[in-house]
Amino acid sequence: MSVIHILRAELELTGPGAVAAPEAHTVPSVLRPDLPLARDGWGNPYLPATSLTGSLRHHTPQHRRQALFGDVVRTTGTSRGNGRDETTAIASTVRVLGTRLTLPDAPLSERRRTAVDRHRAAAKATTLHNRELLPPGTELALWLRIDTDTTASPLIDEVVELLAGWRPRIGGGRTTGHGRAELITVRHRAIDLSTPEGLHHWLTTGGPALVDDHATVVHERAHHQGGAPDEPHLFGTALPFRIADALHIGTGASADRPGRNSGLSQILRDHDDTPIIPGSTWKGVLRARVEFILRSTGIGDVCASVEDNTxxxxxxxxxxxxxxxxxxxxRTPDNAEPPKTAGARGRLLFTDSPVHGGEVRVRNHVAIDRVFGGARDEALYAEETVEDGHVSLHIRHDKPVADLIRAALVLALTDLADGTIGVGGGTTRGYGTLAAQPATADWLSTEHAWAVTTLRAHHNATRPAPGPNPDPGSATQEAPA
Ligand SMILES: [Zn+2]
Incomplete structure (x- = not known):
């Protein structure tokens, strides 16, 4: 092991990134976001190397993971014959030395989220939270070290190839489109300790300076157009919709209006100032509808993820x-021990959809005085809305998705296209209705029959006894369209 290879990979965030500090999951306050970015001791945003290593390890083919990134192997006592369980750690061949973030000339942004009460169709109490986001264009350098016996090693080629095909996803919120990044360059510096030059370089420099002018560029984005492909679309393509009336997806913030004593409730915009429908909105609306469809058709046991009594x-x-x-x-009772964080990432990925060709208007609203009739004093408020305009819904997946869910999603999308469900705020005031563009409408009409057949087959499989229904009306009262 006389040659030390240092690889420096440079990445760029193509969308907002959320890397929350683990210690931040505490009592929220009005002064800081509930999920602030992780920061180093100097207050600069910082990305723990583990966040990237996990993503890179996951990208490695299963049979090479242990060899490249190490593992923890548990042998049970029974298989060893001595009755003792043992844990063996295998060291990682690829060592991750560190990361460095370079922020573009753009401010950190915050995004608020809340859960929606399914009965009131309004925001649920105590679910509002905001997370701080790194702006798109943030650059990220990652240093890797690999020790080998020779200067030319197949191991280096393997890791470079791995990096080139990597779709780095950084931090949290992956399934709602956060943290998408692209690999720009990979530089390689071999330091041969058996040569005086190599030894001198190793002993006299350190940190980022180890990758100096003698490094060679082993991968460049320009030569590999667009980098690694995105995750595949669940339905093979993006689904275009248009805004039927007006849309209001608020930021939770309001801007002061000169000369008026009421603020203006602003809509969510991306870094280019284009109004967007965030991935989290798509995910929330479609999940709620899929749950509803599966529950009301009586297929399988499906939970109600934001129901009060669960x-x-x-x-x-x-x-x-x-x-x-x-x-x-x-949900923990007052004196009980808080539960250990548990959960699993979804298979579906929803990204932010910019609204193109829309017009931002300000609409005024006022509350009505129920006793005297007419407008109530001091109750005038204004909100921004996007009118007209079109959006594309991107539903991607990185693991196989059950036919049952695909079928329910087709029906949920049909409901969305029919205006049965809407997106964003004020859906009970007629906001948030989308209409399918011709391509989407055609696709929905061809998929609809398949979806109904699939759901019916699942229904017959889960409810084999066709005898008299002991609880009339429980299973079919809310059959979807
Ligand atoms: Zn569940």
């Missing part, structure tokens, strides 16, 4: 398996 998502049903789930920390 402890949130169950973690075992097919919807939790596809959309992901988490233990809700706010």
């Amino acid at each position: 402890s949130g998502s169950c973690g075992t049903c097919v919807v939790c398996g596809t959309f992901g789930w988490s233990e809700r920390p706010g």
Whole structure:
């Protein structure tokens, strides 16, 4: 092991990234976000190397993971014959030395989220939280060290190839489109300790300076157009919709309006100032509808993830398996030990959809005085809305998705196209209705029959006895369209 190879990979965030500090899952305050970015001792945003290593390890083919990234192997006592369980750690060949973030000339942004009460169709109490986000364009350098016996090693080629095909996803919120990044360059510096030059370099420099002018560029984005491909679309393509009336997805913040004593409730915009429908909105609306469809058709046991009388998502049903789930920390009784964080990431990925060709207007609203009639004093408020415009819904997946969920999603999307469900705020005031563009409408009409057949087959499989229904009306009263 006389040659030390240092690889420096440079990545760029193509969308907002959320890397929350683990110590931040505490009592929220009005002064700081509930999920602030992880920061180093100097207050600069910082990305723990483990966040990237996990993603890179996951990208490695199963049979090479142990060889490249190490493992912890447990041998049970019975298989060893001596009755003792043993744990063996295998060291990682690829060592991750560290990371460095370079922020573009753009401010950190915050995004608020809340859960929606399924009965009131309004935001649920105590679920509002905001997370701090790294802006798109943030650059990230990652240093890797690999020790080998020779300067030219197949191991280096393997790791470079691995990096080139990698779709780095950084930090949290992956299934709602956060943390998407692209690899720009990979530099390689071999330091041969058996040569005076190599030894001199190793002993006199350190840290980032180890990768100096003698490094060679072994991968460059320009030569590999667009980098690694995105995760595949669940339905083979993006689904275009248009805004039927007006849309309001608020930021939770309001801007002051000169000369008026009421603020203006602003809509969510991306870093280019384009209004967006965030991935989390798509995910929430479609998950709620899929749960509703599966529950009301009586197929399988599906939990109601934001119902009041349950402890949130169950973690075992097919919807939790596809959309992901988490233990809700706010549910612990006062004196009890808080539960260990548990959960699983979903298989479906929803990204932010910019609204193109829309017009932002300000609409005024006022509350009505129920006693005297007419407008109530001091109750005038204004909100921004996007009118017209079109959006593309991107539903991607990185693991196989059950036919049952695909079928329910087709029906949920049909409901969305029909205007039965809407996105964003004020859906009871006629906001948030989308209409399918011709391509989407055609696709929905061809998929609809398949979806109904699939759900019916599952229904027959789960309810084999066709005898008299002991509880009339329980299973079919809310059959979807
Ligand atoms: Zn569940």
